[in-house]
Structure formats: C-alpha cells, structure tokens
Amino acid sequence: MATPYSSTFPAEPPGDPDDPASVARHDQQAFERVGTMLRHWDRPHRRSYHWMITLDQHQPVIELSQQCQQLLPQVGLGLIPPESLHLTVRRLGYVDEVDPSRLRTALRTVRGRCLATAAFDLKVIPLAGSPGAVRFSVAPWSPLLDLHRTVSAAADCDGVDPLAVYRPHVGVAYSDRVQSPEPYIEAAHRARSLPLAEITINELQLVELYRANHQYRWRVLERLPLAGPSLG
Template identity: 30%
Template sequence: MSSRELASLHQRWTAYQDLPQLTNHWYWRPGWRADRQFYTWHLTFESQPQLHHLVTDLQRQLALPGLDLVPLDGLHLTMQGLGFTDEVSDGDIEAIVAETRQRGSNLPPLELSLGPVDADAEGVGLLVRPWDRVEHLRATIRGAVGAVWPSVPEPAQGFRPHVTIAYSGAPASTEPIRARLAELREQPPVQVTIRQVPLIALRREDRTYRWRTVATVPLAA
C-alpha cells in the first residue's frame, strides 16, 4: 500500500472515532430528482465472485441500524460524470464514447485490490488500490471528454477511489458501527480485474443507485 493510501485510511479511521452520528446520504443533490438520470462513467463489478463473497460476508456483519446495504449488482466505483441525460445530446455522447474508446484501447486491464473497510459519515466502503492506476484511467476519460467539450465537468482534484458497500440512511449513532468495523478492518482484500469501463445512465431508486448501460469501452487485452 502506498504512503498516501495508508495515510488516507488512517486519517479517515481516526476521524471516524470522533464522529457521533451518521449523515444521511440520501439527500437530493443539486439538479437531482426521482425522475432524472445522470450520464456518468463508473467501474462496475458484475462478474467478480471473490468481491461478491467478501461484500456478502461484510454486509452480514454490518446489518445495523442506520446503514443501507448496497446490493451486489449495485456495487460501483464512481469515475467521471458528464451531466443529466436531458441536458446532454446524443451526438455529444456518441462523440465522447468514440474518443474514449480510441484512448482506452491503449490501456491494459485494471488490476485492483479492494479492501479493507473504510468508513465515513455517509457510509462504509472498501479502499481501492493502487490509486494511480484508477487516476490514470480517469485522466484518460477526462482527456476524451475534453477533446469533445471545451471544459470537463467535475474537478480533476479531490478524487478518492472507493467502492461503497453500505450507505448511511439515517442519523444513527456511529458507536455500534465503529465497534463492528474495528473487528472487520483486518479482513484481507480481494483482487479484481476490470476489462471494460461502462458509461451509464444513473438513477436513484428505493435508497440505492440503479443504472442502464449506455456504452462500454473495452480496455486492451
């Protein structure tokens, strides 16, 4: 684990010790509403049995008040948003996908480690490492978007790769969650291989994230 990954994990766990209660993750962000979808690049984990086994085991032990467990088919790593589907033209989507496919063909599959658990006020996630590989892929996507649009949405800085396994659904006390997480933090990580990057239309549904896949960008074999 690199020094900045280790530092982040330590700093976030230390901060969690002083957190009295959870923050409800499900407030409506600007522009969001129940009938609206959002174009975004995510990494998804449909065919990752080792990860699914780990998440199932962790979630069994995290079935606590205040936490909304993420279904296995809802696991994702947020990469780069584009905009609401009613504000982005089909032509722009086609151009961005084509540019991303061209650039993605030069990238190898992404070999990642997921774990240990990494919590904050809005949920419990898994640390993703190494960060630099995910950051390089995100920079490639941003470069493709920038080749089509004069500016790229969302800041380039402040990105922290993670996969959430439980969102905070109510302002519950963190004390019982902290106690349970302390027992789980030594659980070993699992390895995953990402061979494609989907562009999805994301929506919120019943206190979870759901999506339809708009396009996929294969990474080089």
C-alpha cells in the same frame, strides 16, 4: 433541512495513493473522525451519465461485501446488493443536459484511449466509511486517476487534478438516517481482520444512472475494453 456533505471524502488524499496500507490507514482514520452519519439519500440527484466500473461480476468483491455486511448493525443502514456494487470514475453529465452529439463524441474519444490502456489489478480493502456510507478502500489509485483524466478530457474538463476531487472507493452500505457513527466504526474495526479482495479491471462502462427504492441502478450504454499492452 438536510445537512450537506462533500463527495470528496477524505478531504485530503492519502500520502501514498498506490500503497494499500497507506490508503486503508488514511481512510480508516478519516472515518474514525466522523462526528455524525448523515442520510445518504438527502444528497441531490438527477438521472445522469456516469463512467463507472461495475462490480456485479467480480465474485471476490461480492463475497467480501457480504461478509462485511454481516458484521454491520442491522438498523440504520441500507445494504448495497451485489448487482449494485460499483466504483465510480466520473460523471459525464446529466441526461437532460448532454445532447446525443456530445455523448457520441465522448464515447469515441474514451473508447480510443481505453484501447491504449492496459487492464490493471485492484485491491479492495475492508473497511472504512464516510459521513454517508460504509465502504471499501481501493488501491492502487494510479490507474484509476488515469481513467479519471481520460474521461475528464473527453468532457472538456482536463484541467482538473483528479487528486483534488476524486476519492476512489466501493460502497457497502448507505446511511439511511442522521445518527451516531460509533456502531459502524466499531464494525469496520472488526471487518479489518478479513482478507482483502484482488480483482482485475479490464473494462470501463458508460451507464445511465438513476435511483430506485433507495438504491442506485443503471443501464449500461457502452462497455469499453481496456486493451493496451500489459505493464507486467
């Protein structure tokens, strides 16, 4: 029987979610305490609607992921290709449970709020992980937490504190078996000498997410620009 693991990892948020050093240190220390890597694909999955930030057009993240992947052991992991790089914000619901009316209402609500939300800069930091993956940390969290609140409200789930359930990150590779984490922890240490990537997030996507050949794939349903006044 597969060993379950929580998608909220680390269990506690960092002390300062907006400070890149604090976030990176917190994530790295949590990864170093992982006793066993699990098979990511044992997690249950159904075709679903997700609010995501897709990163396949962000060249600095693609380049950094490829640099980090070269440092990882060549067995035990499934590397995430450039076209599958993403940062999940929240699941809207499963495709077979979300009717068209609910989907339209959610889109209308989130689109309006995104138009009042400013684009923001994000730092993508090598390298940490979880029981099921090796991944980048990201900071600051505040604009991502705000997006999480926005899409949660559209799903009638606005009473949930995102810091209790949401850990922003970008996957680099998925564990494909139950195994020792030590080779990946060591590789993550080596990757920390690489410079972080800095990108600007200027849109949110609603996608239909599914699995194929041990990768996540998606069909973009809507692109919602962040068009609010600059905070700079």
